[in-house]
Every structure is written in structure tokens, then in C-alpha cells.
Amino acid sequence: MFPQETPQCPPISSSTLPQVHNSSSELSTPRSTSPSSTLSRSSTATSISKRMSISGRRISGFNPMAAVDIDAIEAQMKMAALDTLKGYSAEHYGIVKQYRETDYIAERNAGGYQVLREPAWNKGTSFSPDERVSKNLTGLIPHVLESLETQCMRAMRMINSRSTNIDKYLYLSTLKQNNTDLFYRLLIDNVATLMPLVYTPTIGDVCLQYSTLYTHPEALYISIKQRKSIATILRNWPYPEPSICVVTDGSRILGLGDLGVNGVGISIGKLALYTGAAGIHPQKTLPIVLDCGTANEHNLRDPLYLGLRQKRVSPQVALEFMDEFMAAVKEVYPNMLVQFEDFETEKAFQYLERYKMEKCFNDDIQGTGAVVLAGYMGAVSLSGVPIEDQKLVFMGAGSAGVGVAKQVMEFYTRRGLSEQAARDKFYLVDTRGLVTKDRGDKLAEHKKIFARTDNNGHQFTTLEEVIEYVKPTALIGLTATFGVFTESVVRALKASVDASGLGRRPILFPLSNPLTKAECTFEQAITWTEGTVIFASGSPFSPYTTKTGDHITTYYPNQGNNVYVFPGLGLGAILAKASRVTDAMVYTSAASLSGCLNSEEIRMGLIYPKIERVRDASVVVAREVMKCARRDGVSLLPEETWVEWEEWGDVALTAWIKKQVYDPKW
Numbered sequence: 141m142f143p144q145e146t147p148q149c150p151p152i153s154s155s156t157l158p159q160v161h162n163s164s165s166e167l168s169t170p171r172s173t174s175p176s177s178t179l180s181r182s183s184t185a186t187s188i189s190k191r192m193s194i195s196g197r198r199i200s201g202f203n204p205m206a207a208v209d210i211d212a213i214e215a216q217m218k219m220a221a222l223d224t225l226k227g228y229s230a231e232h233y234g235i236v237k238q239y240r241e242t243d244y245i246a247e248r249n250a251g252g253y254q255v256l257r258e259p260a261w262n263k264g265t266s267f268s269p270d271e272r273v274s275k276n277l278t279g280l281i282p283h284v285l286e287s288l289e290t291q292c293m294r295a296m297r298m299i300n301s302r303s304t305n306i307d308k309y310l311y312l313s314t315l316k317q318n319n320t321d322l323f324y325r326l327l328i329d330n331v332a333t334l335m336p337l338v339y340t341p342t343i344g345d346v347c348l349q350y351s352t353l354y355t356h357p358e359a360l361y362i363s364i365k366q367r368k369s370i371a372t373i374l375r376n377w378p379y380p381e382p383s384i385c386v387v388t389d390g391s392r393i394l395g396l397g398d399l400g401v402n403g404v405g406i407s408i409g410k411l412a413l414y415t416g417a418a419g420i421h422p423q424k425t426l427p428i429v430l431d432c433g434t435a436n437e438h439n440l441r442d443p444l445y446l447g448l449r450q451k452r453v454s455p456q457v458a459l460e461f462m463d464e465f466m467a468a469v470k471e472v473y474p475n476m477l478v479q480f481e482d483f484e485t486e487k488a489f490q491y492l493e494r495y496k497m498e499k500c501f502n503d504d505i506q507g508t509g510a511v512v513l514a515g516y517m518g519a520v521s522l523s524g525v526p527i528e529d530q531k532l533v534f535m536g537a538g539s540a541g542v543g544v545a546k547q548v549m550e551f552y553t554r555r556g557l558s559e560q561a562a563r564d565k566f567y568l569v570d571t572r573g574l575v576t577k578d579r580g581d582k583l584a585e586h587k588k589i590f591a592r593t594d595n596n597g598h599q600f601t602t603l604e605e606v607i608e609y610v611k612p613t614a615l616i617g618l619t620a621t622f623g624v625f626t627e628s629v630v631r632a633l634k635a636s637v638d639a640s641g642l643g644r645r646p647i648l649f650p651l652s653n654p655l656t657k658a659e660c661t662f663e664q665a666i667t668w669t670e671g672t673v674i675f676a677s678g679s680p681f682s683p684y685t686t687k688t689g690d691h692i693t694t695y696y697p698n699q700g701n702n703v704y705v706f707p708g709l710g711l712g713a714i715l716a717k718a719s720r721v722t723d724a725m726v727y728t729s730a731a732s733l734s735g736c737l738n739s740e741e742i743r744m745g746l747i748y749p750k751i752e753r754v755r756d757a758s759v760v761v762a763r764e765v766m767k768c769a770r771r772d773g774v775s776l777l778p779e780e781t782w783v784e785w786e787e788w789g790d791v792a793l794t795a796w797i798k799k800q801v802y803d804p805k806w
């Protein structure tokens with residue numbers, strides 16, 4: 141059998157490895173074609189009923205519920221020659237499609253201009269002289285022949301020339317619409333610079349303004365008014381057999397609350413990272429928003445709001461809608477993994493429990509749980525506080541807070557603590573103070589497991605009081621509330637760790653997103669702990685440098701964000717053909733991530749790999765998740781495949797994963 145958790149990627153010499161199943165030459169050509177011009181180029185103005193029947197084609201779902209220009213869409217659909225899609229099929233565990241004869245024919249038959257307009261075909265100024273002739277491109281692009289690197293250089297210059305992050309985002313979004321490979325090459329090669337633009341924090345601002353910024357559809361927009369058409373809408377997605385969808389109902393987007401259909405930006409952003417951070421082919425990803433109305437008065441009053449103009453439906457109706465959605469997914473895309481994202485607390489827990497035997501997971505509960513556990517494992521060894529003496533205070537007892545506490549609790553039970561002893565390490569605080577059994581309010585179901593009974597009837601209403609009482613070694617923030625880790629709170633945390641006089645270090649994780657919701661900043665954390673803090677935040681902070689006399693010290697923050705987990709967890713589940721995502725697979729993603737640091741990162745005192753290495757980490761996470769799926773009996777891969785890989789240890793499996801992933805190069 142494979143070893144259980146082997147964290148580091150061994151070096152690969154692919155020439156010596158077995159070629160398991162389909163050979164890479166068939167698979168690694170990412171330039172599959174499946175034009176999606178309905179997605180890339182539709183615009184505004186006509187009636188909803190017309191969406192249902194243009195020339196017998198289905199188009200509902202591509203646009204938000206606002207009006208669209210059907211005639212323009214129809215013309216564009218003709219242009220896109222969607223019929224050439226016939227004959228395409230997903231290949232090889234659903235990640236990368238073969239570049240088939242039909243693709244060549246479709247691309248050859250397309251007019252030159254159409255080739256340039258199709259993001260999956262377009263190579264910009266990198267078309268070779270032969271391609272320019274065979275594809276009728278001569279004269280349609282400047283004469284110069286450029287490499288992908290040169291095109292990336294131009295794009296980076298354009299991004300740097302824009303002054304606001306929203307403008308940079310819009311530039312990137314347009315690039316994605318024009319040239320898929322260029323966008324992803326750019327993202328992969330500049331992930332530290334660009335991830336904050338396509339993901340948190342900028343995506344938070346994008347979601348707040350999504351209806352104003354909207355220029356083109358990029359997702360499936362399924363409204364509660366379309367309950368009988370969910371399967372049809374899913375079939376309308378132009379790319380065959382998506383492997384992964386991220387679905388939200390927009391009810392709790394990052395720490396920004398209920399944004400309604402505008403929350404679709406988070407599905408789009410997360411899926412860009414499935415490709416950028418794990419290499420799932422862009423045509424295999426499907427962003428979805430379920431429009432159930434919104435409680436957001438600002439959106440409801442906004443004349444440009446793209447969602448349903450009605451109050452959010454009741455939890456019961458939302459549940460029925462979710463049942464219908466999950467049933468439709470099973471019918472239309474039975475192999476697709478569903479990632480639940482940014483559902484408000486009760487629904488997040490309810491849906492995870494309800495569909496746990498399906499192919500799905502909840503990113504906020506499980507992905508966050510795993511990423512924080514991974515960081516915590518590293519932090520504990522840096523802190524100097526023995527593992528048995530650790531005590532954790534959580535500010536925030538919602539889906540992320542409880543999800544993380546449960547995952548860390550699992551760490552302790554796996555180390556031999558009884559359930560009760562493990563549970564006793566956690567003190568959860570919400571808006572009413574320390575969560576206790578006798579607090580006198582009706583505790584939400586998800587909090588009950590961590591409700592304290594050792595408070596002797598005393599209720600602790602402020603974080604300061606809790607810290608004074610608990611003397612924690614770690615403070616985790618998942619409140620979506622800026623600044624709740626005040627100077628007195630952080631100094632009290634340091635004091636409780638310092639009491640030993642052994643130079644121990646406090647663990648402080650202000651994890652709320654976006655930056656405007658962070659419980660404290662990195663600079664504050666460094667200043668208030670005299671540089672001793674072990675720090676991770678949900679959104680990225682810059683390194684912080686201090687100067688004392690001639691002495692300059694630079695401190696490096698960590699980004700404790702589920703982006704280190706969900707891409708690899710999803711990739712592993714898909715590649716293993718897992719029939720569901722087990723708790724052990726989630727735990728394994730944490731354990732394997734915690735072992736991914738290289739020597740430089742360890743020397744820098746980091747607890748996560750640098751974000752530039754997120755793709756390396758995703759491969760390791762995916763590999764360990766695959767192996768765990770097999771151990772749990774949920775991998776549908778043939779046994780012979782596993783046996784062959786096992787003969788080569790992790791080397792063959794790692795090499796195989798690397799061959800499956802999308803890594804655009806021309």
C-alpha cells in the first residue's frame with residue numbers, strides 16, 4: 141500500500157515511469173475547442189420568454205434574469221457554429237479533452253475572424269505563419285510573431301498601468317474572454333500579483349458592484365422562478381461534461397453578507413483558481429449562482445441589479461430548490477463534483493449534512509477547516525507551546541469557525557485525546573460572548589458541540605474577559621468584523637503565552653475576508669506582539685519591515701486561505717473518480733498541505749508554502765486525497781491502475797497527476 145501521508149513532491153524523471161492508461165500525448169493538448177460564444181459575447185435587452193426558444197436552441201441560464209438582446213445572441217450563436225460541438229466528448233477522467241479531428245475541422249471551417257473571437261482558439265499574435273494561412277488570419281493580426289511570454293509581458297504592463305484594482309480585474313476579465321490560454325499563463329506565472337485581483341480581496345469589491353460592472357455572462361444563473369428548468373439550464377452550458385462546479389446562493393459572500401446574484405463573482409473567482417492553482421481545464425469548470433432573491437435592500441433598490449427583485453425565499457423553499465438542483469446535477473452531469481460556497485450559516489451546515497453521500501463538499505466548513513488545521517500544525521511547532529498545552533479561542537462561531545474547530549479537534553483525537561478532552565481545548569465566542577450551555581439563548585445546532593459547561597454559571601461577554609479566563613495560546617478570527625482583535629486583545633494573548641517566560645509565541649489568525657473585514661492587520665499583529673506572532677490572514681497582507689537603529693527586520697505573513705485546499709481536494713476527488721468526498725479525504729488534504737513547505741519556507745518561518753508554489757501544493761494534496769479516496773473505498777478507478785502506481789510509490793502517481801493538468805503553452 142501507499143504510505144498514508146507523504147508530504148513532499150519527490151523529483152520526477154518521467155522517462156523512467158510507467159505510462160499508465162492513456163498516453164500523455166493524447167491528453168496534454170489543452171487546445172480543445174468548444175466555442176462558447178454565447179458566453180463570451182452576449183449583451184442586453186429582450187423578453188425572458190424569448191430566451192426559451194430561439195431557433196429551437198436553449199439559452200436560458202446564460203444570462204442573469206435581466207433582459208437580453210436575443211437577436212444579437214442568435215447571430216453570435218450562428219457565428220460560433222455551435223453544431224460543431226457534436227462529436228466532442230470528455231476524455232480521460234474528465235480533466236482534459238482530446239484534440240479530435242472534429243476540432244480541427246471546426247477550427248478550419250471557421251472564418252479567421254471567428255478564430256480570433258473564440259477564446260479557446262485564439263493565440264493572439266502567437267499564430268505561426270502556417271496557421272495564419274490555414275486559418276485565414278493573414279492581415280487580421282499584426283505581422284509580428286510573438287511568444288506567449290511576450291504577450292504576457294504586454295498584459296502585465298497593461299495591468300500595472302491601471303490604477304485601481306477593479307480596473308485591473310476588468311482588464312483580466314476581458315483577457316479571459318479573449319484568450320483563455322494567455323489569461324491562465326499570466327495567472328499561473330504571476331499568481332502572487334494576480335490572485336488578489338481575481339480572488340480576495342478584489343473579488344469582494346467586484347461582487348459588491350457586479351451588476352454595474354457586468355458586461356458578459358460567465359456562469360449559469362438559475363433563478364427560483366426556473367425550478368422546472370434546472371436540468372435544461374444545466375444542459376445549456378456549452379462545454380460538455382464539466383468536472384467541477386462552484387455553486388453559491390449569494391447569501392453570505394466572503395464577509396460582505398447577502399449580495400444576491402452579485403455573489404456569482406465568488407463562483408467565477410474560485411473556479412479561476414481551480415484552473416490557476418490546480419490545473420483543471422477551464423472548459424471543465426462551471427460557475428453557478430442560485431438566485432433565490434436577496435435580503436440586500438441596496439441591491440433590491442439598484443436599477444441595475446441583475447437578480448430577482450424579491451426578498452430571499454424561506455429556508456424551506458430554498459431547501460426544496462436545492463434538492464431540485466442536486467437532482468438535476470445528478471441527472472445531467474452525474475460525474476460533476478459540487479462545491480458549496482458562501483451559503484449562509486444554517487444552510488451551509490444543513491446542505492452539507494443532507495448531501496454528504498453525494499459528490500460534494502462545503503468549502504467554507506471543510507476547505508477552511510483543512511487549511512487552518514494545516515497552518516495550525518505548523519504554527520504549533522513554531523510556537524514552543526507543547527501540543528497538549530494548547531488552548532484555542534475562536535472569535536466567530538459560524539460555518540467557518542465551527543468547521544475549523546471540528547477539523548482541529550479531529551487532529552487532537554487522532555493524536556489520542558478523547559473526544560471530550562479534545563473538545564475542551566476550544567472556546568468559541570460569538571456576538572453574545574463565550575458559547576456556553578447555560579447562556580440562556582437558544583444555541584444554533586452547529587454551536588452545541590462546543591458549548592462550554594465549565595463556566596460555573598458565569599457568562600463571559602467580551603473577548604478580553606474570555607482571554608483573561610482561558611489564557612489561550614491561539615486566537616482564531618472568523619467573524620467578518622474588522623478590527624475586533626484590538627490592541628488590548630492581542631497584548632492579552634501575548635501575555636498569556638509569555639507567562640511561562642520560555643519565549644513562546646502566540647498564534648494569531650485573523651482569517652476574515654476581504655481585507656476590510658480582517659480582525660486585525662499584519663502590522664498591528666507584529667507591533668502588539670513585538671514581532672513574536674505566528675500570523676495568518678484570509679486575504680494577503682504585504683511583508684512588514686521595521687528598523688531599529690541600523691537593524692532592519694522583515695516579517696513575512698501567511699495567507700491562511702482555503703485556496704491552498706479546495707483546488708487540490710477537488711482535483712484529487714475528480715482524478716480518483718471519487719463517488720463522494722469523505723471526511724478522511726478532507727483531513728488528508730490538511731495533513732498533506734502541512735508537509736508541503738520547502739526548506740526556504742521553513743527558514744522564513746512560514747506555515748504555508750509561498751503562494752507562488754500553490755500549484756505544487758495542489759499536486760501533493762490531490763495525490764494524497766486520491767490515495768485516501770482509494771483507502772476509503774470511494775475511488776472508482778480500476779484496481780489494476782492503483783496496483784501499477786503502487787509499484788512506483790508516489791513518483792508515478794505524482795507524474796500522472798502532473799500530466800493530467802492544464803498548463804497552457806504554445
Ligand SMILES: NC(=O)C1=CN([C@@H]2O[C@H](COP(=O)(O)OP(=O)(O)OC[C@H]3O[C@@H](n4cnc5c(N)ncnc54)[C@H](O)[C@@H]3O)[C@@H](O)[C@H]2O)C=CC1
Nearest residue numbers: 394395536537538539540570571619620652653678701702
Ligand atoms: N480564510 C479563509 O479561507 C476563509 C475565511 N472565511 C471568512 O470568515 C468569515 C466568517 O465566515 P462564516 O463563518 O461563514 O460566517 P458566519 O456568518 O457563518 O459566522 C460569523 C460568526 O461570527 C460571529 N460574529 C460576528 N461579529 C462578531 C463580533 N463582533 N464578535 C464576535 N463574534 C462575531 C457571528 O456570531 C457568527 O458566529 C467571513 O469573513 C469569511 O470571509 C470563511 C471561509 C474561509
Ligand SMILES: CC(=O)C(=O)O
Nearest residue numbers: 394395482504653702
Ligand atoms: C475564502 C472563502 O471561502 C471565504 O472567505 O468565504
Ligand SMILES: [Mg+2]
Nearest residue numbers: 481482503504
Ligand atoms: Mg467562501
